Amino acid sequence: MAAVTYLTRLPLFLLALRRARLPRIVDLILEQIPAAAFAAIVFPGVVSPGGHLALHASNLYLYAAIPTVGVAVWRRNLLLTIVVGVGAAMVLKGVVA
Amino acid sequence: VSRLHPDVRRGARDSLPLGVALVPIAVAFGYLAHRVHLSWWLAGLMSATVYGGPSQFLAGGLLAIGAPTPTIVITTFVANLRYSLFAVSLAPLLADASPPRLLGMAQAIADGSYALTMAFARSHPERPRKDRYLLGSFCVSFPVWVGSSVAGELAGNALPGVVSYGFGFATPAIFIAFLVSAVRDRIGWLVMLVAGIGTVLGNEHLPSGAGPVVAIAAAALIGGALREAR
Numbered sequence: 001m002a003a004v005t006y007l008t009r010l011p012l013f014l015l016a017l018r019r020a021r022l023p024r025i026v027d028l029i030l031e032q033i034p035a036a037a038f039a040a041i042v043f044p045g046v047v048s049p050g051g052h053l054a055l056h057a058s059n060l061y062l063y064a065a066i067p068t069v070g071v072a073v074w075r076r077n078l079l080l081t082i083v084v085g086v087g088a089a090m091v092l093k094g095v096v097a
Numbered sequence: 098v099s100r101l102h103p104d105v106r107r108g109a110r111d112s113l114p115l116g117v118a119l120v121p122i123a124v125a126f127g128y129l130a131h132r133v134h135l136s137w138w139l140a141g142l143m144s145a146t147v148y149g150g151p152s153q154f155l156a157g158g159l160l161a162i163g164a165p166t167p168t169i170v171i172t173t174f175v176a177n178l179r180y181s182l183f184a185v186s187l188a189p190l191l192a193d194a195s196p197p198r199l200l201g202m203a204q205a206i207a208d209g210s211y212a213l214t215m216a217f218a219r220s221h222p223e224r225p226r227k228d229r230y231l232l233g234s235f236c237v238s239f240p241v242w243v244g245s246s247v248a249g250e251l252a253g254n255a256l257p258g259v260v261s262y263g264f265g266f267a268t269p270a271i272f273i274a275f276l277v278s279a280v281r282d283r284i285g286w287l288v289m290l291v292a293g294i295g296t297v298l299g300n301e302h303l304p305s306g307a308g309p310v311v312a313i314a315a316a317a318l319i320g321g322a323l324r325e326a327r
Contacts, residue, residue, distance in 0.1 A: 001156070002146030004174040008181045009203040015188035016199050022189065029321030030186040034215050035285050036292035036316035037179060038276040040309040041151070041208065043293030044300055045269035051158075053301060061266055068270050072277040079114035085270025086121070090263030097259065 064089040108233025115209040116241040121264030127249020129157040137250040144246035152176040176306035194228040205235035212275040292316035
């Protein structure tokens with residue numbers, strides 16, 4: 001398992017070694033990867049937290065996401081966003097339970 | 098500490114909030130390892146070698162249902178393929194580091210450190226040797242991740258339900274913060290929606306682990322093509 005996961009990170013080494021200028025279109029595609037990757041973590045984390053689609057009222061992460069996005073846009077502060085998000089999820093769970 | 102390069106220290110300092118956020122996630126992984134009867138040192142070893150939250154939770158879940166070893170290894174590989182995409186997008190920034198250094202830094206690629214390094218590169222395009230910043234981030238994230246996994250396995254099921262439910266939202270919260278700063282125009286919105294909705298649908302309909310890779314690649318291709326056309 002160690003070997004296969006290291007293997008997935010190896011393109012860093014191989015590509016950086018070539019030190020070649022990439023064609024513009026490749027650069028433009030690579031530029032999109034961060035936003036795409038973050039969305040690929042956030043969306044399922046909010047709408048299918050247990051591994052299965054949970055678009056119903058008892059999925060509290062759907063509500064917790066609202067103040068979290070709000071504070072992320074407003075303050076642009078990583079730690080504050082985490083505190084508000086985790087806090088909101090705990091408070092909601094505490095109120096519902 | 099003062100003898101370290103300023104960029105290494107900066108990477109470490111910027112990663113402190115990330116380190117705080119990693120604790121509950123790694124503890125949750127340790128707890129999962131505990132439930133599937135992995136010992137504390139195996140939980141730590143898996144965190145050190147796989148070093149990727151989603152893949153580890155997937156592997157733990159597969160262990161729980163008694164999946165055969167080849168299935169677990171292949172699934173972990175596919176889920177970690179996301180790091181190949183990260184590696185490809187980091188490579189141009191790290192091309193001025195030495196080859197042995199690059200072999201080591203490859204293991205440092207994880208979601209949070211990747212996000213921070215990309216943000217640093219965007220705000221400091223003139224700085225050489227971005228690998229220093231990544232190293233600093235790794236020096237905080239790695240021990241926190243491995244240590245908290247071991248702690249989670251040892252603590253077993255001592256966490257109250259409300260707390261662990263709240264901690265479960267730490268990952269979405271971190272990446273909401275990163276996502277908000279990465280999406281800056283209409284093409285960014287489109288990339289986000291394609292990757293996000295694509296991953297959710299992919300998780301429902303594709304073999305486990307494949308959804309995010311397919312969705313990220315598709316979103317990046319569409320976004321890149323649209324920017325080229327403009």
